[in-house]
Amino acid sequence: MHSNKLKISVVGLGYVGLPLAAALSKHYEVLGFDKSKKKIVKLLKGNDPTNQLRSKEILNKNIKYSTNPKLINNTKIIIVTVPTPVDIKNKPDISLIKNACKTIGQNLSKSSIVVFESTVYPGLTEEVCIKVLEKYSKLKWKKDFNIGYSPERINPGDKIHNLENITKVISADNKKTLITLKKIYKKIIKKIFLAPSIRVAEAAKIIENTQRDINIAFMNELSIIFSKLNINIHDVLQAAGTKWNFLKFEPGLVGGHCIGVDPYYLTYKAKKIGYSPKIILSGRNLNDNMTRYLYLRYKQLLTEKFKKQKKINILLMGITFKENCNDFRNSKPVEFYKLLSNLENIKIDVHDPYVDKKEIKKEYNIKVIEKPTIKKYDSVVLLVKHKEYERLTYKNLKQYCKEVFFVFDIKNLFFKRFKEKNIFTI
Amino acid sequence: MHSNKLKISVVGLGYVGLPLAAALSKHYEVLGFDKSKKKIVKLLKGNDPTNQLRSKEILNKNIKYSTNPKLINNTKIIIVTVPTPVDIKNKPDISLIKNACKTIGQNLSKSSIVVFESTVYPGLTEEVCIKVLEKYSKLKWKKDFNIGYSPERINPGDKIHNLENITKVISADNKKTLITLKKIYKKIIKKIFLAPSIRVAEAAKIIENTQRDINIAFMNELSIIFSKLNINIHDVLQAAGTKWNFLKFEPGLVGGHCIGVDPYYLTYKAKKIGYSPKIILSGRNLNDNMTRYLYLRYKQLLTEKFKKQKKINILLMGITFKENCNDFRNSKPVEFYKLLSNLENIKIDVHDPYVDKKEIKKEYNIKVIEKPTIKKYDSVVLLVKHKEYERLTYKNLKQYCKEVFFVFDIKNLFFKRFKEKNIFTI
Numbered sequence: 109m110h111s112n113k114l115k116i117s118v119v120g121l122g123y124v125g126l127p128l129a130a131a132l133s134k135h136y137e138v139l140g141f142d143k144s145k146k147k148i149v150k151l152l153k154g155n156d157p158t159n160q161l162r163s164k165e166i167l168n169k170n171i172k173y174s175t176n177p178k179l180i181n182n183t184k185i186i187i188v189t190v191p192t193p194v195d196i197k198n199k200p201d202i203s204l205i206k207n208a209c210k211t212i213g214q215n216l217s218k219s220s221i222v223v224f225e226s227t228v229y230p231g232l233t234e235e236v237c238i239k240v241l242e243k244y245s246k247l248k249w250k251k252d253f254n255i256g257y258s259p260e261r262i263n264p265g266d267k268i269h270n271l272e273n274i275t276k277v278i279s280a281d282n283k284k285t286l287i288t289l290k291k292i293y294k295k296i297i298k299k300i301f302l303a304p305s306i307r308v309a310e311a312a313k314i315i316e317n318t319q320r321d322i323n324i325a326f327m328n329e330l331s332i333i334f335s336k337l338n339i340n341i342h343d344v345l346q347a348a349g350t351k352w353n354f355l356k357f358e359p360g361l362v363g364g365h366c367i368g369v370d371p372y373y374l375t376y377k378a379k380k381i382g383y384s385p386k387i388i389l390s391g392r393n394l395n396d397n398m399t400r401y402l403y404l405r406y407k408q409l410l411t412e413k414f415k416k417q418k419k420i421n422i423l424l425m426g427i428t429f430k431e432n433c434n435d436f437r438n439s440k441p442v443e444f445y446k447l448l449s450n451l452e453n454i455k456i457d458v459h460d461p462y463v464d465k466k467e468i469k470k471e472y473n474i475k476v477i478e479k480p481t482i483k484k485y486d487s488v489v490l491l492v493k494h495k496e497y498e499r500l501t502y503k504n505l506k507q508y509c510k511e512v513f514f515v516f517d518i519k520n521l522f523f524k525r526f527k528e529k530n531i532f533t534i
Numbered sequence: 535m536h537s538n539k540l541k542i543s544v545v546g547l548g549y550v551g552l553p554l555a556a557a558l559s560k561h562y563e564v565l566g567f568d569k570s571k572k573k574i575v576k577l578l579k580g581n582d583p584t585n586q587l588r589s590k591e592i593l594n595k596n597i598k599y600s601t602n603p604k605l606i607n608n609t610k611i612i613i614v615t616v617p618t619p620v621d622i623k624n625k626p627d628i629s630l631i632k633n634a635c636k637t638i639g640q641n642l643s644k645s646s647i648v649v650f651e652s653t654v655y656p657g658l659t660e661e662v663c664i665k666v667l668e669k670y671s672k673l674k675w676k677k678d679f680n681i682g683y684s685p686e687r688i689n690p691g692d693k694i695h696n697l698e699n700i701t702k703v704i705s706a707d708n709k710k711t712l713i714t715l716k717k718i719y720k721k722i723i724k725k726i727f728l729a730p731s732i733r734v735a736e737a738a739k740i741i742e743n744t745q746r747d748i749n750i751a752f753m754n755e756l757s758i759i760f761s762k763l764n765i766n767i768h769d770v771l772q773a774a775g776t777k778w779n780f781l782k783f784e785p786g787l788v789g790g791h792c793i794g795v796d797p798y799y800l801t802y803k804a805k806k807i808g809y810s811p812k813i814i815l816s817g818r819n820l821n822d823n824m825t826r827y828l829y830l831r832y833k834q835l836l837t838e839k840f841k842k843q844k845k846i847n848i849l850l851m852g853i854t855f856k857e858n859c860n861d862f863r864n865s866k867p868v869e870f871y872k873l874l875s876n877l878e879n880i881k882i883d884v885h886d887p888y889v890d891k892k893e894i895k896k897e898y899n900i901k902v903i904e905k906p907t908i909k910k911y912d913s914v915v916l917l918v919k920h921k922e923y924e925r926l927t928y929k930n931l932k933q934y935c936k937e938v939f940f941v942f943d944i945k946n947l948f949f950k951r952f953k954e955k956n957i958f959t960i
Contacts, residue, residue, distance in 0.1 A: 230763055261777055275776040301776045307765050312773035315756060316780055319749075323781075325813050326748050330741060333804045333811070337656055339733050347738035350701040350727045351687055354742055355749075355781060378759045385759070387751050390816040 115183040116292070117141055119208050121151065121173070123158050123435070124225060124260040125189035127271050130161055131296040133171035139183055140173040143211075148173045159434045159462070160264070180215040185292065187223045188212070188237075189260060193365060193438075198372045200229065202236065209237050213244025216253060221285055223256035227370055229377035230311040233257050249281075256280040256289045257306045259313030265432040275299040279309035317370040318388055323357045324367075325391035328398050331359035331534045335405075341534065342520050359534050360518060361402070361440035361491070362395040364429035368438050399440045402534070403447040406489065406516050409532060410454075413514055414486060420454045423485040423508060426492025427460040427468065427476065434462040441491040442472055448489075457481070461496045480508040493519040502526040541609040542718070543567055545634050547577065547599070549584050549861070550651055550686040551615035553697050556587055557722040559597035565609055566599040569637075574599045585860045585888070586690070606641040611718065613649045614638070614663075615686060619791060619864075624798045626655065628662065635663050639670025642679060647711055649682035653796055655803035656737040659683050675707075682706040682715045683732045685739030691858040701725040705735035743796040744814055749783045750793075751817035754824050757785035757960045761831075767960065768946050785960050786944065787828070787866035787917070788821040790855035794864050825866045828960070829873040832915065832942050835958060836880075839940055840912060846880045849911040849934060852918025853886040853894065853902065860888040867917040868898055874915075883907070887922045906934040919945040928952040 114136050118129040121142040129140040142148055147157055151173045154163030172179070180186060190208045195201045205226050212222060222241060224233050238249050247253050258278040263269050276297045280286035290300055303309040327341075334341045341359060348354045362368050371392045375385045414420050429439040436442060449456055458476050465476045485508055490497060498521060505515065505522065514530040517523045523533035540562050544555040547568040555566040568574055573583055577599045580589030598605070606612060616634045621627045631652050638648060648667060650659050664675050673679050684704040689695050702723045706712035716726055729735040753767075760767045767785060774780045788794050797818045801811045840846050855865035862868060875882060884902050891902045911934050916923060924947060931941070931948065940956040943949045949959035 230760075230765055269778055274778070277773050277776060299776070301773060303773045304769050305765075307763070308769045308773055311760060311763075311765050311770040315770065316774050316777050319752060319781060320779075322748065322752050322813065323745075326745060329811055329813050333800070333807075333809055334656075334737060336807045336809055337733070337737075337803070339656055339731075339737050343730050343734045344737040344741065347703050347727060347729045347734055348742050348745075350703060350725070351742050352695055352700070353746075355745060374759070377763070381759075381762045383759055383762055385755055386816045386820055387748065387755050387813065390812045394812055 114185065114292070115139065117180045117183040117186040117212075119180070119186060119188045119212060120190035120204075120226075121147060122189065122191065123160070123264050124262050125187075126151075126156060126158060126166070127161060127262065128187065128189060128225070128260075128296075129171060130165050131271055132292070133168055135295040136170065136292070138171045139179050140171060141175070141177065141180060142173070143175055145175055148175050158264070177211045177215050180212060181217050184217070184220050185223065185288075186212050186216075186220060187225060189225045191365060192226045192228055192369075192373065194369050194372045200373050200376050202228075202232065205232075205237065206240055209240035210244050213241045216241065216245040216247060218247060218252050221254045221256055221280075221288060223258055223289060225258055225260040227259060227313050227317075227366070227373065228310055229314060229373040230307045231377065233306050233310060254281050254285040255306070256285055257309045258289065258293065259309060261313075261316075264435060265430065272297055275301050277301045277303050277309050277312055279303040279306045281306065314370055314374045317367045318374055318391075320357075321362060321367050321371050321395060322387060322391040323355060324360065324362050325394040327357045327359040328394055328401075332401065335534070342524065358520070359398075361398055361444070363438045363440035363443070364435065365437050368395070368429075368440075399443045400447065402518055403444055406448070407451065409514065409516060410451075410487065413512075417486070418453055420486045421484050421510075422448070422454055422456045423480050423488045424448075424456055424458045425460075425488060425490045425497055426494055427458050427474065428463050428492055428494075431493045432462065432495055434464055436463055436468055436471070442468075442474065444489075444491060445474060446472075457485070460492070461494055482507055483510060485509045486513055488513065488515045490515065490517045490519055490521055493521050497521060502528060540611065540718070541565065542611040542613065543606045543609040543638075545606070545612060545614045545638060546616035546630075546652075547573060548615065548617065549586070549690050550688050551613075552577075552582060552584060552592070553587060553688065554613065554615060554651070554686075554722075555597060556591050557697055558718070559594055561721040562596065562718070564597045565605050566597060567601070567603065567606060568599070569601060571601055574601050584690070603637045603641050606638060607643050610643070610646050611649065611714075612638050612642075612646060613651060615651045617791060618652045618654055618795075618799065620795050620798045626799050626802050628654075628658065631658075631663065632666055635666035636670050639667045642667065642671040642673060644673065644678050647680045647682055647706075647714060649684055649715060651684055651686040653685060653739050653743075653792070653799065654736055655740060655799040656733045657803065659732050659736060680707050680711040681732070682711055683735045684715065684719065685735060687739075687742075690861060691856065698723055701727050703727045703729050703735050703738055705729040705732045707732065740796055740800045743793045744800055744817075746783075747788060747793050747797050747821060748813060748817040749781060750786065750788050751820040753783045753785040754820055754827075758827065761960070768950065784946070785824075787824055787870070789864045789866035789869070790861065791863050794821070794855075794866075825869045826873065828944055829870055832874070833877065835940065835942060836877075836913065839938075843912070844879055846912045847910050847936075848874070848880055848882045849906050849914045850874075850882055850884045851886075851914060851916045851923055852920055853884050853900065854889050854918055854920075857919040858888065858921055860890055862889055862894055862897070868894075868900065870915075870917060871900060872898075883911070886918070887920055908933055909936060911935045912939055914939065914941045916941065916943045916945055916947055919947050923947060928954060 117139045118125045119141045190204045261274045331341045427441045517533045520533045523531045543565045544551045545567045616630045687700045757767045853867045943959045946959045949957045
């Protein structure tokens with residue numbers, strides 16, 4: 109079964125690229141390329157910077173890690189898994205994918221296939237990537253090299269829906285390329301779906317997270333309305349959830365580098381062709397403003413409870429963008445922290461069992477503590493539903509707090525279980 | 535098991551009230567009250583005006599139909615199932631439910647329970663209905679009579695999710711009332727969910743259809759964007775649908791008296807308390823504008839295909855608000871018909887196997903034909919996915935058309951199956 113003849117590059121070794129490279133290396137010779145020296149050094153020592161894979165999954169005789177782009181020239185399949193973020197104005201920042209195309213172009217050998225897994229707007233692969241590849245390779249698309257697009261669907265922290273189990277959509281610029289790619293992906297993934305075109309595959313990916321974004325935005329809007337009506341939204345969702353076709357979303361902060369970002373790629377393209385999206389943008393705006401809304405509610409609670417107190421000690425639980433994951437890119441809890449830290453008279457301890465303490469100190473100057481201090485806090489804010497927090501009892505929580513304290517539980521984790529009067533939820 | 539002592543009134547005998555009254559009459563003596571004489575005459579003959587129940591389900595020794603409100607005085611449980619529509623400005627029209635409360639109030643006996651099943655905004659039962667009941671009955675709420683709220687979840691045309699199978703949310707003004715209501719509903723419905731308050735039950739209902747409305751609006755927005763990008767949305771949805779958590783909605787017209795109406799009740803209440811809904815209203819506006827958008831696309835197709843033709847014969851398939859159902863209240867196909875009929879040079883035949891031809895002629899002056907004419911049409915528009923249309927072959931369709939014709943298939947019914955070049959979809 110093992111065919112070591114075909115050599116594959118994976119360009120970009122993050123949440124998407126690394127598990128992919130590791131899985132492919134069971135069947136092919138793989139080059140894991142990343143421009144970050146630090147990352148490659150870590151990987152060569154058997155450490156996954158994203159904390160997902162174990163040493164023996166990363167290191168084996170079929171996989172090589174390098175920052176040397178020249179090695180790409182020796183591989184026939186190049187899979188691009190670099191991030192596609194947005195800039196500070198929420199416009200698609202496609203510099204990373206363009207840079208990757210430049211690097212690959214400069215090292216592209218004839219009759220290779222370049223496959224993009226990065227999330228893009230419909231048309232980006234054909235309108236942007238192919239041009240850059242042609243320019244730097246001096247090769248001709250379809251004559252000298254081919255293109256595929258297969259959107260990543262990695263769900264960090266999810267053990268059930270992993271690379272092997274998630275249906276993989278693949279598309280290519282012609283049938284032959286499609287069949288080659290199908291053979292490769294089929295080795296590591298159970299179900300393959302062949303999309304009729306690259307643009308359809310691009311579009312399919314971009315709408316998946318946008319759909320989640322809109323549904324969570326709806327929940328957030330409901331939480332704002334019901335909070336004004338003094339109705340507990342969690343009670344409402346429980347009742348509505350008894351209908352067979354009710355979709356069980358929950359209100360909350362939507363950050364990260366997928367759901368919080370993908371809608372902007374779609375709306376960017378839509379605006380370019382003269383349509384200003386209504387519902388997608390209103391959902392995105394709602395979710396983007398949610399941190400500020402929750403901060404204002406919390407500030408009001410603080411004022412109500414401790415109006416005369418000179419110093420308030422606050423414990424923030426969770427700082428990453430989602431549960432059971434160390435990723436803090438575009439994290440809304442970080443945004444909440446920043447808003448809160450501007451308040452006078454308060455002192456914040458941040459706790460998170462997953463985050464890399466050095467990295468977040470370097471990036472945002474946030475000091476993450478090892479362990480909360482006993483009897484220290486006037487108030488606790490639960491921001492992320494890490495499994496370590498799910499295990500806590502009310503007594504566990506209470507031990508860290510002063511006699512009089514209150515909890516702001518934006519994940520409805522403690523509120524639901526403890527039913528204590530000093531716990532407030534969304 | 536049969537207890538004929540408890541007498542129940544059902545006020546309003548439409549899609550909700552009639553099946554409820556019929557089901558309850560297997561266990562209790564039931565009065566079916568409606569102010570429409572015409573409806574009562576039909577029912578007494580064993581004919582269901584909504585075309586859902588058979589004669590033997592409607593007529594039995596335990597059920598009485600009447601327009602005489604005085605009979606309500608003789609019943610201890612009064613269930614209100616009148617419609618709660620919106621007016622021409624999309625504002626909640628609560629006149630019907632207020633009138634029902636007046637009628638019930640004037641005939642309310644002591645220690646009765648009044649249960650509302652109509653969809654309302656959170657707070658309406660307590661803020662409006664109870665006041666009207668007190669005023670006209672001269673009785674005191676909680677002392678002389680009690681209140682319950684149990685939202686209807688009837689899905690017309692759905693044989694799987696019927697009254698018996700759909701979990702019923704019930705709520706009441708105190709525990710004793712709740713237990714009484716639970717006993718009654720339990721006789722006819724498998725699963726009962728007790729909501730913690732009337733307002734929670736009201737809120738739960740109003741968000742269910744709003745969630746559907748928003749998700750369909752998202753699909754409609756995507757169909758507009760992808761149509762501009764020349765990407766077939768149905769291909770995209772098929773690819774996206776291979777992800778485990780993608781929600782399978784489809785673009786289309788959202789009319790009727792639930793999904794098209796409920797969001798306005800929620801937004802009305804939200805605005806009243808000072809919050810202007812963003813995502814809910816943008817979804818509603820999108821769906822409300824969809825008929826016009828599709829009409830404009832169709833008009834463009836007509837111009838392209840038949841620019842010099844003096845007379846164009848068009849066949850509209852389906853005029854009700856949804857499939858396999860005779861209801862045309864707030865039907866978007868009717869709206870489409872009206873827009874289209876303003877065009878010059880065209881002649882429209884409307885076909886629908888379900889609609890009541892007399893009723894729709896009376897209400898909208900639309901003549902519905904028995905059968906399409908052979909070789910007559912230049913163009914066909916499929917508006918409703920009635921099961922009779924699902925069975926058609928391309929040959930069936932073609933026989934009604936001229937040599938050169940095209941189909942505008944807004945339900946992706948023919949497009950998907952026939953793959954013919956003269957079929958255009960959303």
